[in-house]
């Protein structure tokens with residue numbers, strides 16, 4: 001019984017280690033993927049990028065450009081749309 005328990009513990013630990021390793025390699029793949037911001041050209045990690053629409057339909061932009069350019073423009077367009085409907 002002691003042996004059985006030890007084997008199960010070893011299996012569980014093995015699985016846990018395997019899972020952690022898989023997660024790490026997945027994370028590394030994402031982290032290593034660098035993209036250039038289509039607005040300022042700054043190199044950013046893929047997971048940090050934002051959709052630059054409506055400024056650009058293609059590419060990705062950094063969070064700086066997103067908060068300083070893209071979001072204000074979206075808000076302006078939203079207001080403009082609302083005004084038009086009135």
Ligand SMILES: [Zn+2]
Nearest residue numbers: 037040062065
């Ligand atoms: Zn940018």
